[in-house]
Structure formats: C-alpha cells, structure tokens
Amino acid sequence: METIERLAIEADCTRLMTTFSLCSDTFEYDRAMALFVPDCTFTRGTETFEGHEGLRSVLDRRDRNRITRHLVSNILIDVVDETTATGQAYALVFGHRGKLAEGEEAPLGTPDSLVLFHGGFVRTDAGWRIKSWKIGLSFRRPAE
Numbered sequence: 001m002e003t004i005e006r007l008a009i010e011a012d013c014t015r016l017m018t019t020f021s022l023c024s025d026t027f028e029y030d031r032a033m034a035l036f037v038p039d040c041t042f043t044r045g046t047e048t049f050e051g052h053e054g055l056r057s058v059l060d061r062r063d064r065n066r067i068t069r070h071l072v073s074n075i076l077i078d079v080v081d082e083t084t085a086t087g088q089a090y091a092l093v094f095g096h097r098g099k100l101a102e103g104e105e106a107p108l109g110t111p112d113s114l115v116l117f118h119g120g121f122v123r124t125d126a127g128w129r130i131k132s133w134k135i136g137l138s139f140r141r142p143a144e
Contacts, residue, residue, distance in 0.1 A: 012128040021070035043134040
C-alpha cells in the first residue's frame, strides 16, 4: 500500500472518531448514525448493542439535561488493509448537569472521566464507516 493511501485512510478514520464525539456532544444523532454501518456493534462497559437500532437506543437514552464535551486525543489508527482499519483514542469528558440559558457558559470543573475509545472501521461504497465502537472507562472522578 502506498504511503499516501495509508495516510488518507488514517485521516478518514480519525475524522470518524472525532465527528462521532462531536455529534454525541451536540445531540446530532442522525448525523452520528450515518457514521456507522447498519450491522455495527456499540459496546459501553459490559453492554453491547447491535445494529443501527441498538445504537439509536443508546443515543436516545442520553440525558438531554447533561451537557458533555469530549476532548479527543492520542488518536492512533492502524490500517489493516485497503478495506479495514482499527483505532484507539483517549477522550477526556467534561460534563455539566442542568439547562443553560441561550449563550450561557457551563462552569468549568475537573473532568468527569477519561475514557478509551476502540474503533473498528471498514471501507464501504459511501466511504469509511465505523463497524465497531467500544468505550472503556480508564478513570472516573469520585462522587462528591
């Protein structure tokens, strides 16, 4: 595989990881769903959800009164071949519970958690998509 092709795959998969985090933060669930293949798996903790229906159920359960921002870093994409790649990244998760007025900023506190994303990616006719997504908790802020 040519270096330029490998770099393009890495860029596409990196974009999938960061776009999904952004969509999660902004409740853009239709856009998030389009990033995944129909037969995807989504694992959070010990629960695995299958397909778009399972993924949508996870997204729809999110508390709309909780504002989150995922700061995604240390992204590492491993290109397996022309149609398959894997990746991992850290996400530092900041959160605020409660509604904010238009234009109001949430107070900045310490992060709620540090999670590790594991992604599996496949090339489709529509471009690269997420085949599997796993969220593992690395650190959690103690309850107050």
